[in-house]
Amino acid sequence: MSTATLDLTAITAAATEAAKVTAAASDAERASWLTAVADALDANVTELVAIADSETSLGTVRLTGEVARTSGQLRLFAKVITEGSYLEAVIDHADPTSAPPKPDLRRILRPIGPVAVFSASNFPFAFSVAGGDTASALAVGCPVVVKAHSGHIRLSERTAEIVSEALAKAGAPDGIFALVSGREAGTALVQDPAIKAVGFTGSIPGGRALFDLANSRPEPIPFYGELGSLNPVVITADALAERGQQLAAGLAGSFTMGAGQFCTKPGLVFIPAGTDFAAHLAEASKDKPTAAMLTERIAEAYPDGLRNVADQPGVAVVSGTVQQDSLADGAAPVVFSTSAANVLERPEELLEECFGPTTLLIEYANQDELAAALAKVPGSLTGTVHAQPGEDVSALVEQLSGLAGRVLFDGWPTGVAVNWAQQHGGPYPATTSLFTSVGATAVRRFQRPVAYQDAPETVLHPALHDSNPLGIPRRVDGVLTLG
Amino acid sequence: MSTATLDLTAITAAATEAAKVTAAASDAERASWLTAVADALDANVTELVAIADSETSLGTVRLTGEVARTSGQLRLFAKVITEGSYLEAVIDHADPTSAPPKPDLRRILRPIGPVAVFSASNFPFAFSVAGGDTASALAVGCPVVVKAHSGHIRLSERTAEIVSEALAKAGAPDGIFALVSGREAGTALVQDPAIKAVGFTGSIPGGRALFDLANSRPEPIPFYGELGSLNPVVITADALAERGQQLAAGLAGSFTMGAGQFCTKPGLVFIPAGTDFAAHLAEASKDKPTAAMLTERIAEAYPDGLRNVADQPGVAVVSGTVQQDSLADGAAPVVFSTSAANVLERPEELLEECFGPTTLLIEYANQDELAAALAKVPGSLTGTVHAQPGEDVSALVEQLSGLAGRVLFDGWPTGVAVNWAQQHGGPYPATTSLFTSVGATAVRRFQRPVAYQDAPETVLHPALHDSNPLGIPRRVDGVLTLG
Structure with missing residues (x-):
């Protein structure tokens, strides 16, 4: 019509x-x-x-x-x-x-x-x-x-x-x-x-x-x-040490929800370097079912997007298969990982939204590197912090407030409450x-x-x-x- | 510098x-x-x-x-x-x-x-x-x-x-x-x-x-x-009959204020056809002093703007001199008049802001013609109504509300109060x-x-x-x- x-x-x-x-x-x-x-x-x-x-x-x-x-x-x-x-x-x-x-x-x-x-x-x-x-x-x-x-x-x-x-x-x-x-x-x-x-x-x-x-x-x-929105998530060392497996399960549920086709999908997850979180996430993601994508065009774009990430130097596939060219099977989850240093080297290539059930783990060596890499993230709908009670995350919250319209604590950005206080919008290109x-x-x-x-x-x-x-x-x- | x-x-x-x-x-x-x-x-x-x-x-x-x-x-x-x-x-x-x-x-x-x-x-x-x-x-x-x-x-x-x-x-x-x-x-x-x-x-x-x-x-x-803003003013037949001379004096003061270099200068004044308002306005304007313009560029643009209006068919000079090429003397007030029918025929030529002490009287034959001509006026900072108590001006007010950010009654738009209720902005190109x-x-x-x-x-x-x-x-x- x-x-x-x-x-x-x-x-x-x-x-x-x-x-x-x-x-x-x-x-x-x-x-x-x-x-x-x-x-x-x-x-x-x-x-x-x-x-x-x-x-x-x-x-x-x-x-x-x-x-x-x-x-x-x-x-x-x-x-x-x-x-x-x-x-x-x-x-x-x-x-x-x-x-x-x-x-x-x-x-x-x-x-x-x-x-x-x-x-x-x-x-x-x-x-x-x-x-x-x-x-x-x-x-x-x-x-x-x-x-x-x-x-x-x-x-x-x-x-x-x-x-x-x-x-x-x-x-x-x-x-x-x-x-x-x-x-x-x-x-x-x-x-x-x-x-x-x-x-x-x-x-x-x-x-x-x-x-x-x-x-x-x-x-x-x-x-x-x-x-479009990358919805960065930051996990502190303390939070990871305390509840890494639980966080991996939560993240796996969030980035695969609706076949990863949410505008608030957590597309970037900053974690301290040298932990076993990637393994936990691979474990939590492996049983997530494949899912049919919304449209043929979106289904076709997903494997292209995966390849774009996989082709970058310094990127590892943590779980899932990058080659997903049989659309009939639906989209399967893929987790990538890289370092914050690598993000600083090729921000444009790595900080691009890929619509579908995939997310990129970014390992940071220290707070300065985390802040520097976060500063490269384009405007987003959400920014999330997972920290332990009592940790001083004020500088991080301030930085996330500058790049996102909603800052979450110890939750996942998928799911948007409809009420008086909601803000679903952030700096360009989020809105x-x-x-x-x-x-x-x-x-x-x-x-x-x-x-x-x-x-x-x-x-x-x-x-x-x-x-x-x-x-x-x-x-x-x-x-x-x-x- | x-x-x-x-x-x-x-x-x-x-x-x-x-x-x-x-x-x-x-x-x-x-x-x-x-x-x-x-x-x-x-x-x-x-x-x-x-x-x-x-x-x-x-x-x-x-x-x-x-x-x-x-x-x-x-x-x-x-x-x-x-x-x-x-x-x-x-x-x-x-x-x-x-x-x-x-x-x-x-x-x-x-x-x-x-x-x-x-x-x-x-x-x-x-x-x-x-x-x-x-x-x-x-x-x-x-x-x-x-x-x-x-x-x-x-x-x-x-x-x-x-x-x-x-x-x-x-x-x-x-x-x-x-x-x-x-x-x-x-x-x-x-x-x-x-x-x-x-x-x-x-x-x-x-x-x-x-x-x-x-x-x-x-x-x-x-x-x-x-x-930019033309700030249309509408005067009803009853208001004109009751207080034409007073309105002419008020308008003369407003359009010449600050040498007509206010963004809220009344640049268009809709009046019923067949009255002596133009004569009253000529009388009220003739003693307004010439004034130096803000900058050389603005001073040079003023006579050009005057000529642009004067050169249009169906436009009469009510008072003042269109040829003002001696900048040394400052800008002198000029009042033009035309008909609403003419505005409908050449809206782009007649509905253009001319920065300086000039205004255009537009004679309307009836309410329909007034409404039609007003509909051609671009977004403005203000719209003004002069009516008698008890007159039903609701349709006019509704129309002005659609084209301006501030609608005034029985006043002049120059002068902008700085308070909680002020709205200094209107549809494009006003803002x-x-x-x-x-x-x-x-x-x-x-x-x-x-x-x-x-x-x-x-x-x-x-x-x-x-x-x-x-x-x-x-x-x-x-x-x-x-x-």
């Missing part, structure tokens, strides 16, 4: 019309739309999971959990907008005594307009048609046009039908939601003047190309891309913005501040009325109030 | 070192640095204003006021960081009962790193060396490298000396602040890997070139540019981001969220400790608390 340009223009024109209605809708109305979509997904979970599994091979357990996460996410955003802080309502009353006199000024965040959402291959629900980007854009009053991922077209279409029907039944306006597919439709979408922001989850080359396109428009628009694509604050990507000066109350959003009829948190004359 | 590349590398390396100290400094410390700079500016106001006047011809009254605004701005940001909301501290405690179990997650905004600030020509204090961009970056812990504007180099250097000395005396680290000058230094700054964000105030061509440069870096960085460059929330441009998962309290920022030792507003388990 491919969406012709004429269709696209009609779709984005309808989105522009819908934007007027969605911007004027109350938070309660928009919350009810999100809840309706969540209920509809849950009601159709069996059918949706069956389609998804046939297209992605991710398995019904994982996929059923992902539907729950997706509907839960929609419900969280309903809660977020009902709570009202997301409007960032600020009132500064006039001050005629100041020099110069200050006018009455009231600021609120408004929806940015129609948003294009590019679905991911690896989360056919949570980062796809009705995923976090769609949910956060709809929540704040932005119509959404989703570009389906070619890896799960039937699921995308069926999900879109369910979403559209639920929205219509709940009273949302025509044009609030549409699905397009095909590469040209995606490119045209990013260039369409009606589109005011883009959410994207995918590869670095694909994402960068669209990022460049969004920025080269006559009117550039924000491009919120999540592109292309200072925002998160998961969790409550994801809505801020699709909002634009507007201040009203000396406005009659009749034209103001209720959030800015003096009496605070919505009862929401606001800042009034510099003081935060709970409403 | 021009800054050699070698110097620049040393400067940004020092900024990177300083960033570690500024990020670790407490809010109280950083607030004291800002206050020290504010005090130093105020203490040197006479000397600074004298230099500024000799370089910009803006006059001592205006410039003295601008110093007060600039030091007041520094003090506002000291207040903002002391209040603590700007950290957006969020704590979600672990929930082992949820499926999957939720970890303890705590999110905070951290400084993005060294920031490059490009000064503006038209506000030698408030949007320059120690202006809003610098103040907001320093406030949140980002070192600043300022690119001086060539229109007031001596002032920039003297201000930088005062700022550097005040920061050093107050205990701020070496490398926290530097000044560079010359076009090549500016270009190199935007491309320097140590620079993590850019603040810019200037022209559309210059700003767009740097925006493109920032986005084409191997690691793109946010470019917060304020580029290149969803943020403001004036007011409390300007700090958010230079902050990056980081979440800490299951972290021991010893490595966490005090804002994220359970006991809330800083006593600041936070969101805990979804509930906003005042601290």
Whole structure:
């Protein structure tokens, strides 16, 4: 299926019309739309999971959990907008005594307009048609046009039908939601003047190309891309000595989860030199089953990626087979190891994401070498520390805070909680913005501040009325109030 | 003066070192640095204003006021960081009962790193060396490298000396602040890997070139540019009938203020067709004195801009002289008029910013024509409505909200209050981001969220400790608390 340009223009024109209605809708109305979509997904979970599994091979357990996460996410955003802080309502009353006199000024965040959402291959629900980007854009009053991922077209279409029907039944306006597919439709979408922001989850080359396109428009628009991440893990000598086997088991579970196709897969693991951790990890990884990859293209890229690492001088294969050219067998886990000194010598070759069940152990001789090698790691979604209680890891935490959006302790980065505190985004290339694509604050990507000066109350959003009829948190004359 | 590349590398390396100290400094410390700079500016106001006047011809009254605004701005940001909301501290405690179990997650905004600030020509204090961009970056812990504007180099250097000395005396680290000058230094700054964000105030061509440069870096960085704005004003028939002369006087004062070199100058004024407003405005404008322009380049561009408008079919000169080629006499006010129908016919030619004391009256035949012509106006910093009490202007306000960052009622857009509710930014080309460059929330441009998962309290920022030792507003388990 491919969406012709004429269709696209009609779709984005309808989105522009819908934007007027969605911007004027109350938070309660928009919350009810999100809840309706969540209920509809849950009601159709069996059918949706069956389609998804046939297209992605991710398995019904994982996929059923992902539907729950997706509907839960929609419900969280309903809660977020009902709570009202997301409007960032600020009132500064006039001050005629100041020099110069200050006018009455009231600021609120408004929806940015129609948003294009590019679905991911690896989360056919949570980062796809009705995923976090769609949910956060709809929540704040932005119509959404989703570009389906070619890896799960039937699921995308069926999900879109369910979403559209639920929205219509709940009273949302025509044009609030549409699905397009095909590469040209995606490119045209990013260039369409009606589109005011883009959410994207995918590869670095694909994402960068669209990022460049969004920025080269006559009117550039924000491009919120999540592109790629190595997710470094650091294990201290003390932690390794105390619980090496347990750490190996945890790591094996994390890097092979979902056939290593998580954006938070731990791809680099820094360990002290001269330990038996590699052997433990080889042992823990050897029984991990092979798994079918999401798409043929991803399956083909995996052995290429493995060879790229294996071909580098100073790299050893700890476990698994680099030659995996029979796609029919699925992807098998491979663990590599090298030294931090070698990473310092060829950072570009060794610090490249390889999508699939593989990870690279990096042995560091001392703290300085660890810090130097970590400094070469590109921006990541996560950074993880495994240390013993009482160890001083403050310098390491500070360094990880500079290169990642989420810093974990004694855990594994796969698995992303959807809540108020989540930050799923980090320095480029992890993401292309200072925002998160998961969790409550994801809505801020699709909002634009507007201040009203000396406005009659009749034209103001209720959030800015003096009496605070919505009862929401606001800042009034510099003081935060709970409403 | 021009800054050699070698110097620049040393400067940004020092900024990177300083960033570690500024990020670790407490809010109280950083607030004291800002206050020290504010005090130093105020203490040197006479000397600074004298230099500024000799370089910009803006006059001592205006410039003295601008110093007060600039030091007041520094003090506002000291207040903002002391209040603590700007950290957006969020704590979600672990929930082992949820499926999957939720970890303890705590999110905070951290400084993005060294920031490059490009000064503006038209506000030698408030949007320059120690202006809003610098103040907001320093406030949140980002070192600043300022690119001086060539229109007031001596002032920039003297201000930088005062700022550097005040920061050093107050205990701020070496490398926290530097000044560079010359076009090549500016270009190199935007491309320097140590620079993590850019603040810019200037022209559309210059700003767009740097925006493109920032986005084409191997690691793109946010470019917060304020580029150009037409600031449309709409006057209703009722308002005109009731107080036409008063409106003409107000408009004449606003469009000629500072020789029309304000980014919020009302450049387009929509009025009902067939009134005597143009005559009133001609009368009100005729005695406005000529004024020297900020720089030779701006002075030379003004008559060119006037001719561009005058040469369009359907444009009449209401008052003033288009031929102003004797720069020695200064710039004289010129008022043009045309019809909304003509704007619809040649929007690109007529809807272009002309820096200087000129404005274009646009006569609309009816509301539909007004709406259609307004729809052609590019993104603006402000949009203004003059209406009578009780008139239904909701559709107009909605339209202006879509094209501007600040919507004013019965006032004039020149003059920008510095407070919590201010929004100085609008859709492109007014600005290149969803943020403001004036007011409390300007700090958010230079902050990056980081979440800490299951972290021991010893490595966490005090804002994220359970006991809330800083006593600041936070969101805990979804509930906003005042601290």
